[in-house]
Amino acid sequence: MRILLVEDDPDLSRQLKGALADAGYALDYASDGEEAQFLGETEPYDAVILDLGLPKVDGVSVLERWRRAGVTAPVLILTARGAWSEKVTGFDAGADDYLTKPFHTEELLARLRALVRRATGHASPTLAVGALRLDPRAARASVDGEPLRLTSLEYRLLHYMVMHSGRVISRTELVEHLYDQDFDRDSNTIEVFVGRLRKKIGSDRIETVRGLGYRLLPLPGETTAT
Amino acid sequence: MTLLGLAARTTARSTAAAVARADQAVLGRRSLVGRLVWLAAGWSLMVLAGMGFALTAFFDQAAVSRVDQELNDLATGLYAEATVDPTGQIKPPAFVDERAQQAYSGKYWQIADLPGGPHPRALADSRSLWDAVLNAPKSALDAARNKPGAPVYYDTLGPAQEGREPLRAVALMVYLPGHAPPVLFMAAENRSRLDKDINRFALTTGIALVILGAGIVAGVILQVRVGLQPLFDMGREVADVRKGRALRLTRRYPLEIAPLAQELNALLDHNQQVVERQRTHVGNLAHALKTPISVMLTEAQAHPGPLADVVTRQSGAMREQVEHHLRRARAAARAQGSGERTEVAPVLDEIARTLERIFGDKGVRVDWEAPDDLFFLGERQDLQEIAGNVMENASKWCRHRVWAEAREISANRLLLTIDDDGSGLAPDQRQEVLKRGARLDESAPGSGLGLSIVHELAQAYGGRLALSESRHGGLRVELELPKAEG
Numbered sequence: 001m002r003i004l005l006v007e008d009d010p011d012l013s014r015q016l017k018g019a020l021a022d023a024g025y026a027l028d029y030a031s032d033g034e035e036a037q038f039l040g041e042t043e044p045y046d047a048v049i050l051d052l053g054l055p056k057v058d059g060v061s062v063l064e065r066w067r068r069a070g071v072t073a074p075v076l077i078l079t080a081r082g083a084w085s086e087k088v089t090g091f092d093a094g095a096d097d098y099l100t101k102p103f104h105t106e107e108l109l110a111r112l113r114a115l116v117r118r119a120t121g122h123a124s125p126t127l128a129v130g131a132l133r134l135d136p137r138a139a140r141a142s143v144d145g146e147p148l149r150l151t152s153l154e155y156r157l158l159h160y161m162v163m164h165s166g167r168v169i170s171r172t173e174l175v176e177h178l179y180d181q182d183f184d185r186d187s188n189t190i191e192v193f194v195g196r197l198r199k200k201i202g203s204d205r206i207e208t209v210r211g212l213g214y215r216l217l218p219l220p221g222e223t224t225a226t
Numbered sequence: 227m228t229l230l231g232l233a234a235r236t237t238a239r240s241t242a243a244a245v246a247r248a249d250q251a252v253l254g255r256r257s258l259v260g261r262l263v264w265l266a267a268g269w270s271l272m273v274l275a276g277m278g279f280a281l282t283a284f285f286d287q288a289a290v291s292r293v294d295q296e297l298n299d300l301a302t303g304l305y306a307e308a309t310v311d312p313t314g315q316i317k318p319p320a321f322v323d324e325r326a327q328q329a330y331s332g333k334y335w336q337i338a339d340l341p342g343g344p345h346p347r348a349l350a351d352s353r354s355l356w357d358a359v360l361n362a363p364k365s366a367l368d369a370a371r372n373k374p375g376a377p378v379y380y381d382t383l384g385p386a387q388e389g390r391e392p393l394r395a396v397a398l399m400v401y402l403p404g405h406a407p408p409v410l411f412m413a414a415e416n417r418s419r420l421d422k423d424i425n426r427f428a429l430t431t432g433i434a435l436v437i438l439g440a441g442i443v444a445g446v447i448l449q450v451r452v453g454l455q456p457l458f459d460m461g462r463e464v465a466d467v468r469k470g471r472a473l474r475l476t477r478r479y480p481l482e483i484a485p486l487a488q489e490l491n492a493l494l495d496h497n498q499q500v501v502e503r504q505r506t507h508v509g510n511l512a513h514a515l516k517t518p519i520s521v522m523l524t525e526a527q528a529h530p531g532p533l534a535d536v537v538t539r540q541s542g543a544m545r546e547q548v549e550h551h552l553r554r555a556r557a558a559a560r561a562q563g564s565g566e567r568t569e570v571a572p573v574l575d576e577i578a579r580t581l582e583r584i585f586g587d588k589g590v591r592v593d594w595e596a597p598d599d600l601f602f603l604g605e606r607q608d609l610q611e612i613a614g615n616v617m618e619n620a621s622k623w624c625r626h627r628v629w630a631e632a633r634e635i636s637a638n639r640l641l642l643t644i645d646d647d648g649s650g651l652a653p654d655q656r657q658e659v660l661k662r663g664a665r666l667d668e669s670a671p672g673s674g675l676g677l678s679i680v681h682e683l684a685q686a687y688g689g690r691l692a693l694s695e696s697r698h699g700g701l702r703v704e705l706e707l708p709k710a711e712g
Binding site: 009088 | 514524525578586587592607615
C-alpha cells in the first residue's frame with residue numbers, strides 16, 4: 001500500500017511517518033501544497049493523508065485540483081479546524097474522511113485502513129452513462145470530468161436512474177425509491193426534481209416517455225467510457 | 227429582544243441596563259413631528275388671531291363711520307334749515323323723516339341749548355323722542371363747546387328699552403344769528419343693528435379663520451409626515467437589520483439623510499469586521515495550538531512512563547481549554563448580533579450529503595425535510611454546527627436511517643427534529659448526556675462533547691434542546707431555534 005502524507009508540521013509528520021511505516025505502508029511525503037499537488041497527480045497512491053493548513057497552496061485547493069485532474073485516490077483530511085462548516089467544505093472538495101486534531105494515532109490508522117478497504121472493495125467503483133459518471137463510493141457525479149453539485153435527493157435520483165439506465169422508470173417507482181412511506185408526497189414533486197436534475201446534467205440525457213416515466217440515456221454519438 | 231437578552235447573558239448585566247436606560251431616554255423625548263406641528267400651530271394661531279382682530283376692528287370702524295356720516299348729515303340738515311324767529315325762538319325745519327315721527331323708533335334728533343348745567347335743554351325735538359331728552363356725556367359736550375361747528379360723535383343711551391337703548395349720536399354746536407347762546411344740534415341712531423352687523427362679521431371671520439387654521443395645521447402635519455417619511459423608512463430598515471431581515475440599509479435616501487445612512491452602513495460593516503477579526507484571531511490561536519497538542523499526545527504515548535502520564539493528562543486539559551475558549555469566542559462574537567439569517571434547507575442538505583459520505587461504509591441514509599422559505603435567525607456556521615453535531619450523532623448510533631425535519635412553529639421560532647432508528651437512550655441517560663465535560667470518546671449513544679456543544683449553542687441563541695424517544699426506535703432530538711421573518 002502506497003500512501004501520500006501531506007503535513008507541514010515537522011514533529012507531527014515525523015511521528016506519523018514512524019507510525020505509518022510501522023503499520024507497513026510505503027510512504028511519500030510532501031510538506032507544502034505545490035509539492036503535494038504534483039505528487040498526487042503523478043503517482044498512483046492508494047490513499048492520501050492531507051493536512052489543510054499548508055504553505056503555498058492550501059489543502060482544500062490541492063484536493064479540488066486533484067479531483068478535477070481525475071485523481072480518485074481516497075483522501076483523509078487532517079485538520080485542526082473541526083467546525084462543521086469546514087467539514088462540509090472539505091467533503092465538497094472531494095474528501096473521503098475527516099479527522100480533527102488532536103487525535104490518537106490509532107484512530108488515524110483505523111480510519112486509513114477503513115478508507116483503503118472501502119476504495120478497493122468495489123470491483124468497478126464508477127458507473128457511467130455516456131459522459132456522465134457516478135462514483136457511488138464517494139457519492140459524487142460528474143459530466144465530462146466536471147463535478148456536479150447535487151443535493152442529496154438529486155444524487156439519489158440520479159443514482160437510481162444510472163443503476164437502471166436505458167430502462168423506462170415510472171414516477172411511482174421513483175417515489176417509492178426516494179421516499180419513505182412516512183413522506184406523503186405525490187408524484188408531481190418527482191417532476192420538479194427531474195427538472196432540476198436536467199438543468200444540471202443536460203436536459204437531453206433524461207427522456208420523458210409519455211404516460212410511462214423517464215429514461216436515462218447517453219447523448220447521441222456518446223460512447224460510455226469505463 | 228433576543229439579541230438584547232443574548233448581550234446581557236454573554237457580556238455584562240450593566241451593558242443591558244445601560245441599553246435599557248438609553249432606550250428610555252430616546253423614547254422619553256417629545257416627537258419631532260409633534261414639535262414641528264406644535265410650532266406651526268402656535269405660529270398660525272398667533273397670525274390668524276391678529277388677523278381676526280384687525281379685520282373686525284377695520285369693519286367696525288367702517289360701519290360706524292357710515293352711521294356717523296348719516297347722523298352728521300341729519301344734524302347739519304337741522305342746522306341748515308333751522309330758523310330763528312324774531313322773538314329769538316328757534317324753529318325746526320319742517321322736513322319729514324318717517325322714522326323720526328314714530329315714538330321710540332330708534333332715530334332721534336333734538337335742538338337744544340345749554341343753560342349752564344351739564345344737561346342740554348331741548349328747544350325742539352323729533353316726535354320719536356316723545357318726552358325724553360337726548361343726553362350727552364360731559365366730555366362730548368365739552369368737546370362740542372370747544373370746537374363749534376365740528377361734529378362730535380359719542381355713544382349714549384336712548385329712551386327705548388326702558389332707557390337702555392344703545393345709541394350712536396352726534397352733537398354739533400353752532401352759534402345761530404339772532405340767538406345769543408350757542409345751539410346744540412343733536413341726532414342719534416339706535417346702534418343695535420350696527421352692533422349686530424359687527425358681531426356677525428366678527429363671528430363669520432372667526433369661523434373662517436379657525437377653519438383656515440385647522441387647514442394649515444393639517445397641511446403641516448401632512449407635510450411633516452411626508453417630509454419625514456425617509457426618516458421613518460430608515461427606522462424600519464434599521465429594525466430589519468436588527469431582526470435579521472436585512473444586512474444593511476439599501477434604500478435611496480434624500481440628500482440630507484443619505485450621509486446618515488452611509489454612516490450607519492459603515493458602522494454595520496465595521497461591526498461585522500470587528501466580529502470577524504476577533505473570531506478569526508481567536509480561532510487561529512486555538513487552532514494553532516492543536517497541532518502541538520497532538521504532537522505531545524502522540525509523543526507521550528510512544529514513550530510510556532510517569533512523565534508521559536503527566537504530559538497526556540495536561541495535554542488533555544489543554545485541549546479542553548482550547549475547545550472551551552473557541553466556543554466562548556464564538557459566543558461573544560455572536561452576541562454582537564450581526565443580524566444574519568440563514569436558509570435552513572441547504573444547510574440540512576449539505577450535512578446530509580456529507581454524513582452519507584462519512585458513514586458510507588455503514589450505509590446510512592439521511593432524509594431531510596424543510597420548507598424552502600424557512601430561515602434561521604443566526605449565523606450559518608452556528609446552524610451548521612448545531613444540525614451537524616446532532617445529525618452526526620444520530621448517524622453514529624442509528625442502524626441505517628436518520629430523519630431530519632425543520633418547520634416553523636411560530637412567527638419567530640422554528641423546530642428542528644432529528645430522529646434515528648438506533649437503540650436510543652433510557653430516560654435517565656438523556657439528562658446525563660447534556661452535561662458538559664462528558665468525554666470526547668463517546669462510549670454510549672448520544673454522549674460526548676457533540677451534544678453538549680449543541681446544548682450550549684442552542685442556549686446562546688435562546689433556544690431549547692429536548693431529548694425523547696423516536697417513533698423509529700432511536701433517539702429523538704428536538705431543537706427550538708430563533709426563526710428569521712421571511
